Amino acid sequence: MARHNGEVWIKSCALGLALAAGLALPAQAQDQKLSLSATATFTTDYVFRGISQTAENPAIQGSFDATYGIFYLGMWGSNLDFGGAGSTDIASMEIDYYGGITPTWKGISFDIGGIYYTYPGAFDPGAEFDYFELKTGASYTFAEKLTVSVTNYWSPENFAETGDNDVLEFGLGYAFAGKLFNFFTPTIDGVYGHQWGDSGSGGFDYDYWNAGLTLGFMDHWSADVRYWDTSGISCPSGVGGCDARVVGTVSASF
Secondary structure, eight states: OHHHHHHHHHHHHHHHHHHHHHHHHHHHTTOOOEEEEEEEEEESOOEETTEESSTTOOEEEEEEEEEETTEEEEEEEEEOOOOEETTEESOOEEEEEEEEEOOEETTEEEEEEEEEEEOTTOOOTTSOOOEEEEEEEEEEEETTTEEEEEEEEEESSOGGGOOOEEEEEEEEEEEOSSOBTTTBEEEEEEEEEEEEOOGGGTOOOEEEEEEEEEEEETTTEEEEEEEEEEESOOOOTTTOOOSOEEEEEEEEEO
């Protein structure tokens, strides 16, 4: 019963956020301008919600995004390592497609959209890896420095057909004024999340969190050092590590 009530509360919050965002749309309908951007990233470990997707090995990632006013579309990709089935790699690549809207209302920034996760060429007999998530989030920044956020991700059929899945994340970030050593723009932030999985279909419940320092430099570059950990979970076979770790990441935007 507790799990059911939690799901109802999360989905009710998601609906409320979507309705609030809808109220903000008319006021911003005139603010439209096409913008294109891309990123290239190297990370020492691709960690997704506390679980390594590369067997604790490095990853090279990239994204391409298009925005038009409050609307956005994009795609993101990374190498993977889900282990092997005999001489065959289970999955070696992930490509995600996403889109949505980012209206604001009374200083609150919303993000309502969808993410479709795909695993081209994956060896997945008996279970489809590709899945969709509905993303509903809101954030607020105090004095242009301290940002608080809450985001819900809901999937009707999670990765490898493991059933209904809900994830709720709380975020906190602080952007320092000025530059460190007259070169770096420092930001500290962290996320705490909880997943409610469908145990009857192979899903599971657990907690995860991270905290890190990001240093922006030369306008388009950033370096990030981040601590990750989880609780209430045994690492799924073949997926990779879910224990405590420190991950380093360097990104460039264009």
